[in-house]
Amino acid sequence: MKAIIIENPGKINVVERDIPEITDNQVLVKIKAAGICGSDVHIFHGKNAFATYPRVVGHEFVGEIVKIGAATKNITIGDHVAVDPVVSCGHCYACRIGHHNVCKELNVMGVHRDGGFQEYAAVDQEQINQLPKDIPWEVAATVEPFAIGAQVAHRGRLSSDDTVLICGAGPIGLIILQVAKMKGAKVAILDIVESRLEKAKQLGADKIVNGKTTDIVAAMKEFANGDGVNLIYEATGNTKILQTCIRDLPSPAGRVVVLGFTTEDFALRQVDIMSRELEIIGTRLNNHRFPEVIDWFKKGQVQPKEIITHVFPFQEAEKAFKLNDEDPENVLKIVLTF
Ligand SMILES: NC(=O)c1ccc[n+]([C@@H]2O[C@H](COP(=O)([O-])OP(=O)(O)OC[C@H]3O[C@@H](n4cnc5c(N)ncnc54)[C@H](O)[C@@H]3O)[C@@H](O)[C@H]2O)c1
Ligand SMILES: [Zn+2]
Ligand SMILES: [Zn+2]
Known part of the structure; x- marks a missing residue:
């Protein structure tokens, strides 16, 4: 079989490998589609503190069951499945x-161990989530990033009562937007790339804010009628923006959910947290949220197709990684097909 391997930072190759063996508790998945995520690109550039090399990246992948271990249950050859990449102790x-997504020995496929950018993968039966056969493979590949959306909704206790700000209209920000609108919240979104903000508008954002031309603090005063924002998602990874989110934007009893993983230090004032009973909430990966997302897909409650901008055969992975880096105006989610 073929596998896309990052040998060292900056070096990506398609290589020949043996098809993996499975244990009694595993299944063999013939990969059909896999999304490229910012973190795959970070691993490619040597900027992910958790990754080791050489690595087959890819944690957003789906495929068909072609072999089942002797001890597996309720799985049939030919089943369409989405693989949850989170493996815990x-x-x-x-x-x-119940937070296995931050397990002490967390082992994420495509980061700590080989992932989905290969023609076959051996996965534990607990990682398998059945997909309806009428969901196209490319669309199904977005179940994992939508599970991030489900996780952050849960972490932030997102409800229809909330006035929400999402910082960042990348694929993840746009997914959070879809989830927040599905739940009935009032939502503003911040970015500096106009095409991404236009997409946000199209997906139902109540307000779009271009941080290059508009002061976010003034814009949120108006948006939240002077009350402050109840729930803020920091999905730009920018420390300065997180600082503003904590200091200047929240309402009393507000929540700030942190998605980025920059290692930079920054200053906080105790009073900004204490006086409002502010909650600053971390979120990582997803905690068994695939079934919920697959249900949204079945019911048509979210629009996964809207974030897919490109589909490439896996042999063109290098070109796809490059495009992902160079063209944020036109690229949101690139899906590789196998
Ligand atoms: N915690 C998790 O489980 C988890 C999962 C996936 C992604 N992430 C993180 O979430 C963030 C978003 O992911 P993504 O895939 O959408 O990434 P992305 O890089 O495509 O999106 C970030 C967006 O923020 C915008 N941005 C950057 N600097 C800005 C600024 N100063 N002002 C306004 N906007 C600015 C960019 O234009 C871009 O559209 C990243 O930091 C990523 O690492 C976290
Ligand atoms: Zn991802
Ligand atoms: Zn554990």
Whole structure:
């Protein structure tokens, strides 16, 4: 079989590998489609602190079951499945209290171990989520990023009562927007790329703010009728923006949900947290949220096609990575087909 491998930062190749063996508790998935995520690109550039090399990246992948382990249950050859890339130990503190996505021994496919940019992958039966056969493969590949949307909704206790600001209209910000609108919230979104803001408008944003030309603090005063924003998602990864989100934007009893993983230090004032009972909430990956997302897809409650801008055969991965880097005006989600 063929696999896309990042040998070292900056070096990507399509290589020949053996088809993986499976254990009794695993299944063999013939990969059909896989999305390129910002974190795959970070691994390509050597900017992901969690990754080791050489690595087959890809954590947004779907495919067909072609082999099943002797101890697996309720899985049939030919099933269409989405693979949850999060693998955990099951017994550390985080796992015991139901946060297996931040397991002490967290092992994410495509980051800590080989992922989905290959023709076949061996995965544990717990990672498998059945897909209806009428969802096209490219669309199904967005279940994982939508599971990030489901996770952040859960972390922020997103409800129809909330006035929400999403900082960043990248694929993740636009997914959070879809989830927030589905839940009935009033939503503003910030970016500096006009085409992404236009897409946000089209997806139902109540207000779009271009940070290059508009002061976000003044814009949010008006948007939230002077009350402050109840729920803020920081999905630009920019530390200065997070600082503004904590200091200048929240309402009393507000929540700020942090998605980025920049390592830069920044200053906070205790009073901004204390006086409003502000909650600053981390979020990472997803915590068994695939079934919820697949249900949204089945019911047509979200529009996954809207974030897919390009589909490439996997042999053109290098070109796709390059395009992802160079053209934020036109690229949102690129999906590779196998
Ligand atoms: N915590 C998690 O589980 C998780 C999962 C996926 C992604 N992420 C993170 O979420 C963030 C968004 O992911 P993405 O794939 O959409 O990335 P992205 O890079 O495509 O999107 C970021 C967006 O922020 C905008 N932006 C950057 N600087 C800005 C500024 N100063 N002002 C306004 N807008 C600005 C960019 O134009 C871009 O549209 C990234 O930081 C990513 O690492 C976290
Ligand atoms: Zn991702
Ligand atoms: Zn654990």
